[in-house]
Amino acid sequence: MAAPDLALKDTTEASPLHTISVFVADRPGVLVRVALVFARRGYNIESLVVSPAAEGGFSRMTITSSGDPETLGQIIQQLGKLVDVIKAVDHTGDSAYEAEIALIKIECDLDQRTEILQVAEHYGAKVVDYASESLMLRVFGASEKLDACVALLRPYGIVELVRSGKILMARGQKRT
């Protein structure tokens, strides 16, 4: 696991990623309102996952974004100001369980398959489509693990990559 960990640090030190959980009322336009708060400050949303919350009529957004903590703090305050936002929390550094899923399609000939499958096995990736000219892998786990897996597979010729974006939940009694 040592090599993938190093690979991960290289990518994150340049622009630290923050994970923000936004609990919102499920109303028309709420996604646009949230996105506009980021856009106005020139912040790029790296990934965004929206899904229904446990409570009916509410949704959970998990947003990853890079940038300096002061501005991000301001963005979170402004998210909290939106009428449809119940809560916005930056979970960076918190004790939380994080997960993401990726689908990776690789065009490869037969000689490369063994190596690819070795990498896949190391990351617990499952082959979900086995075609004559290509493989589709499904890998899931922490986003950093996915980064590392993708980095190792890249030389074999990734033709398509779809990632779900990070989701997160606070551990223990703490609420997300």
Next chain:
Amino acid sequence: MADSQEALPTGAEVLIRCFEEQGVEHIFGLSGGAAIPVFDALVDSSIELILTRHEQGATHMADGYARATGKPGIVLVTSGPGATNTVTGLLTALMDSAPMIVLTGQTLCENLGYDAFQEADVTGITYPVVKHSYMVRDSADIPRIVKEAFHIATTGRPGPVLIDLPKDITQGPCEAPDRVEMNLPGYTVPGRAAAADLDLAAELIAQSRKPILYVGNGAVIAGAGKAVMELAEKLRAPMVNTLLGKGAADETHPLHLGMLGMHGTAYANKAVDGCDLIMAIGARWDDRITGDVKAFCPTATKIHIDVDPSEFNKIMPMDATLCGDAKLVIEDLLERVSPLDTEEWLWQCNEWRERYPLKYPKKGGLRAQHVLDRLDALTAGNSIVTSDVGQHQMWAAQFCRTREGRRWITSGGAGTMGFGFPAAIGAKMARPNEEVWAVVGDGGFQMTLCELSTAAVHGVAAKVLVINNNFLGMVRQWQELFFENRLSGVDLEGNPDFVKLAEAYGVKGIRIRRPGDVDRKLQEARDHDGPVVVVAEVVKEDNVFPMIPAGAPLSHMIIEPPKERLEKPSGST
């Protein structure tokens, strides 16, 4: 089923009934196809419709109405261009926290997104300029949405709320529920500040020898003026106010140093620059105030009272923040503070006040400052003054001293030219027994002067004072001072004769040319029972001083007209 539907009111009728129940007496608007059902419902309503000549005018009237009363101003327009013409008014209200509800017509639900005639994605266009917005897709939601809109517009930090109304919703039958509950799980209104924050603030205040209270619009909105003055008196601390905070505390109070900031009084700015503690009361450390943020009171203790916590630490870090209603927070703070030893500090502030008074040349033609100085003297602060944006606005802010909140109405944050005159119409409709003056420039007045018709038709006796220098004067001042007098896009040569123009609208026109005529002509306007336009033909190339160039520290304040050319300012606009 058909029979029961015929008995039902339309969505528009339910909508208007909800507004009546909220106590609405006036709606400012301009009709159009998609809004006809709502205008139709107004025919049988107790609500008076003020038909404006442009939708922007309707928004500023509603804004002036709101700022004069604290009640939300209501706007009703049609879809497409009717709705997009409200965008400037929405921004103006949002930036200055004015409560407003804008109703926009919309095409039929089934046509949404099909580029139907006069269709515009109005909620989409207006997201950044509203506090909140709705598109009604089920007419049964109308009562809840109206109730929520009033609550959101008027509470916490007030602001504009937009309700987009597809025509089939307003035209069709509406089965409104009997009981209406708001459903706003994400919206809370701060009240009192946390005890620990109050204790910390009181502790910091106790250590101060050179305190200053920096009073903003939040104090006006909360009606905190009396509490602010009580606090100033108890602490023996001087007060300054922002452009929008004018009147929260009486500007003629002995502890009041007037307006701070870019064109504030020299003594207010010197006091801010020299203080050891500055406490913002409903003010947001705006760039017109702070200039160079790094050099703004770098060693002073900073305390911030605001109902909107997203303003805390936005511009600079605070030593204490108190989230809540300004009036309640100060009342709680009053119980925790004791008088401070500020004798030397007050002596110093008064010395600055005597050494650097506001002044203007008494010779060389008619001066805007002189006209405004006399308006202040004649009305003795008992009028409501609205202004447009530019030189005349700053002179009015300097010379029209405001004694209580909601008597000074201006576009501060957005700096919207064309605001002053329609805002005065709205203020006069809201408080018909008050004398209302709109101080405007010749540039801004021309942006919304079509509303002279509105004033004339409804007999709204707002008085307009046009400070006419045939220039976009503030930009000309910048070009003179910072751009080697290379004038570009500022000459309003070819202005109409505003007196004749007023008369063409059936409004009385009065011209002032000579300083000696000022009192008599202003009095003539005051005595006139009806709308009136007073045109002061002032010297063309006068400048507003004091001035702190944008982005500069307070110590770079220009008090007297400079002899040499100045560096271009680093700050915006």
